[in-house]
Amino acid sequence: QLQLQESGSGLVKPSQTLSLTCAVSGGSISSGGYSWSWIRQPPGKGLEWIGYIYHSGSTYYNPSLKSRVTISVDRSKNQFSLKLSSVTAADTAVYYCARETRIFAFDIWGQGTMVTVSS
Amino acid sequence: DIQMTQSPSSVSASVGDRVTITCRASQGISSWLAWYQQKPGKAPKLLIYAASSLQSGVPSRFSGSGSGTDFTLTISSLQPEDFATYYCQQANSFSFTFGPGTKVDIK
Numbered sequence A: 001q002l003q004l005q006e007s008g009s010g011l012v013k014p015s016q017t018l019s020l021t022c023a024v025s026g027g028s029i030s031s032g033g034y035s036w037s038w039i040r041q042p043p044g045k046g047l048e049w050i051g052y053i054y055h056s057g058s059t060y061y062n063p064s065l066k067s068r069v070t071i072s073v074d075r076s077k078n079q080f081s082l083k084l085s086s087v088t089a090a091d092t093a094v095y096y097c098a099r100e101t102r103i104f105a106f107d108i109w110g111q112g113t114m115v116t117v118s119s
Numbered sequence B: 001d002i003q004m005t006q007s008p009s010s011v012s013a014s015v016g017d018r019v020t021i022t023c024r025a026s027q028g029i030s031s032w033l034a035w036y037q038q039k040p041g042k043a044p045k046l047l048i049y050a051a052s053s054l055q056s057g058v059p060s061r062f063s064g065s066g067s068g069t070d071f072t073l074t075i076s077s078l079q080p081e082d083f084a085t086y087y088c089q090q091a092n093s094f095s096f097t098f099g100p101g102t103k104v105d106i107k
Helices: none
Strands: A003-008 A018-025 A035-041 A048-054 A059-061 A069-074 A079-084 A093-100 A106-109 A113-117 B004-007 B010-013 B019-025 B033-038 B045-049 B062-067 B070-075 B084-092 B095-098 B102-106
Touching: A003 A093, A003 A106, A003 A113, A018 A035, A018 A093, A018 A113, A035 A069, A048 A069, A048 A079, A048 A093, A048 B095, A059 A069, A079 A093, A106 B045, B004 B084, B010 B019, B019 B033, B019 B084, B019 B102, B033 B062, B045 B062, B070 B084
Parallel strands: B010 B102
Antiparallel strands: A003 A018, A018 A079, A035 A048, A035 A093, A048 A059, A069 A079, A093 A106, A093 A113, B004 B019, B019 B070, B033 B045, B033 B084, B062 B070, B084 B095, B084 B102
């Protein structure tokens, strides 16, 4: 059974770069037909899609975050990563990684990791 | 960008009640609409995809309908484990947007 697990720094200073990794277990990140997304949720608020990377390596980002976001994949480690630059307090959130299938929905999610932006 | 709205923002209901949540897209999205359930401190769980298809393992009391811009999620007989927040999500042109959520709590 495929599982996702986020990891990374839980505390980031303003103006610095947030870096997170999602480890994929129980399946290959290179399997065709899937994309791998990052989604975030500020405390007490709703969900915001950040972007995704296809198995082919193509990436698509939320236009509101596009200038600050980079999503990459490391096939040798079966994981994908998120970098968000120039963070502010508004980037404080629980960050989830998730798999999107041909049905255009996110069927498998990681447990989420809290990232706080504070000096 | 496609914007999503949900109504109501919250609903109080009793066990056994029928609950309906509405989601509206700012432009047509065919049937590319999904519904999720989220409980506090947990990741969202996929309930419905492609507007009306039930995700494997999800109880049949959950159903979805709609196409174009207007969609509904119905819980036919609310169970204690259904008290949660529900989100709709659209997929269009290599982008995804979630609705603001509907909280279902105990009356």
